[in-house]
Amino acid sequence: MTQTIDTQNDHHFQSNKINVNQDFAGAVLKGLSSKKKSIPSRYLYDAKGSVLFEEITELEEYYPTRTEIKLLEENTRDMVGQFPEGAVLVEFGSGSSRKTEILLRTLPHLKAYIPVDVSPTALDDAKARLTKKFPDLRIAPIVANFMEPFALPDWCADAPKIGFFPGSTIGNFKPSEAIGLLEYFAQDLGCSSRLILGVDLKKDEDRLVAAYDDREGVTAEFNLNVLTRVNRELDGTFDVSGFRHVARYNENEGRMEMHLESRKDQSVEILGRRFDFKKGESLHTENSYKYSVQEFHDIGDRAGWENLATWTDEESLFSVHLMTPACN
Numbered sequence: 257m258t259q260t261i262d263t264q265n266d267h268h269f270q271s272n273k274i275n276v277n278q279d280f281a282g283a284v285l286k287g288l289s290s291k292k293k294s295i296p297s298r299y300l301y302d303a304k305g306s307v308l309f310e311e312i313t314e315l316e317e318y319y320p321t322r323t324e325i326k327l328l329e330e331n332t333r334d335m336v337g338q339f340p341e342g343a344v345l346v347e348f349g350s351g352s353s354r355k356t357e358i359l360l361r362t363l364p365h366l367k368a369y370i371p372v373d374v375s376p377t378a379l380d381d382a383k384a385r386l387t388k389k390f391p392d393l394r395i396a397p398i399v400a401n402f403m404e405p406f407a408l409p410d411w412c413a414d415a416p417k418i419g420f421f422p423g424s425t426i427g428n429f430k431p432s433e434a435i436g437l438l439e440y441f442a443q444d445l446g447c448s449s450r451l452i453l454g455v456d457l458k459k460d461e462d463r464l465v466a467a468y469d470d471r472e473g474v475t476a477e478f479n480l481n482v483l484t485r486v487n488r489e490l491d492g493t494f495d496v497s498g499f500r501h502v503a504r505y506n507e508n509e510g511r512m513e514m515h516l517e518s519r520k521d522q523s524v525e526i527l528g529r530r531f532d533f534k535k536g537e538s539l540h541t542e543n544s545y546k547y548s549v550q551e552f553h554d555i556g557d558r559a560g561w562e563n564l565a566t567w568t569d570e571e572s573l574f575s576v577h578l579m580t581p582a583c584n
């Protein structure tokens with residue numbers, strides 16, 4: 257795989273790259289050894305998973321992307337009035353960086369853009385596309401799991417930071433984890449920073465389920481792809497056709513869940529270890545928590561962020577928040 261990572265980040269990239277596979281093996285073995293089997297959702301995003309996610313964002317049923325893009329297009333000008341010149345834009349879980357283009361077109365004179373993602377291919381593709389569109393912008397991707405501490409480059413230490421966390425990726429974490437993550441972002445970005453964050457809202461269950469179980473089966477392919485990844489990277493023996501994609505709303509937890517349900521009694525070997533699945537047994541692959549605006553404001557408060565503004569669409573499908581650390 258050819259990498260086009262900023263040389264100043266090679267150290268991060270190399271060390272994180274080695275960790276990714278060890279992390280993957282550890283997470284899969286641990287997750288499949290549990291009574292309720294699971295794999296953390298970040299492992300859905302290998303090269304193919306990142307491409308499939310982009311396809312999902314284009315689907316009719318998948319309202320979050322087009323709604324968030326519209327909110328950003330309509331309101332970015334209001335946000336940027338307060339941003340300082342010479343800031344560094346740091347995006348967590350940047351994926352294709354398509355939404356970032358809206359900010360890059362509007363933000364005043366950025367010092368650099370630092371996209372952070374677990375998917376090296378998504379970062380490569382985004383950097384290649386953005387370099388053509390914004391040739392004067394310094395783009396310095398970091399391959400990292402943002403749940404764990406990673407260092408921003410020394411050259412941006414003194415620059416004010418603007419954090420960007422779109423796509424409702426915050427919803428992939430339990431509320432307690434989301435609070436921990438936002439606390440860590442506040443420390444990393446600093447007291448003078450701003451954070452622009454997209455959050456999916458609670459709504460009609462049918463609409464939610466359709467968004468995670470589309471008619472064309474792209475989300476099913478995205479979910480099942482994690483089994484192919486285990487087979488390829490961890491010497492696994494999953495019969496992918498022996499599992500089916502299931503998406504359901506968990507009312508008690510306020511979250512959409514994605515599972516892979518075993519169609520039969522079967523055994524799988526991974527790195528020489530055997531795991532048994534009963535017919536109907538579930539492998540839990542993703543949570544996506546849905547919030548009311550007030551519930552999310554409470555999460556931000558508890559994580560030490562002051563809400564400066566919130567925008568929602570007419571149907572109240574999605575919300576975009578502008579926040580600053582409450583440092584004093």
Ligand SMILES: C[S@@+](CC[C@H](N)C(=O)[O-])C[C@H]1O[C@@H](n2cnc3c(N)ncnc32)[C@H](O)[C@@H]1O
Nearest residue numbers: 298301349350351373374375400401402422423
């Ligand atoms: C729901 S997608 C959102 C992509 C893009 N930000 C958007 O709004 O369309 C989640 C993105 O976050 C990345 N991601 C998920 N968990 C991550 C983690 N723990 N650390 C770094 N990146 C992560 C995935 O690779 C993927 O690109």
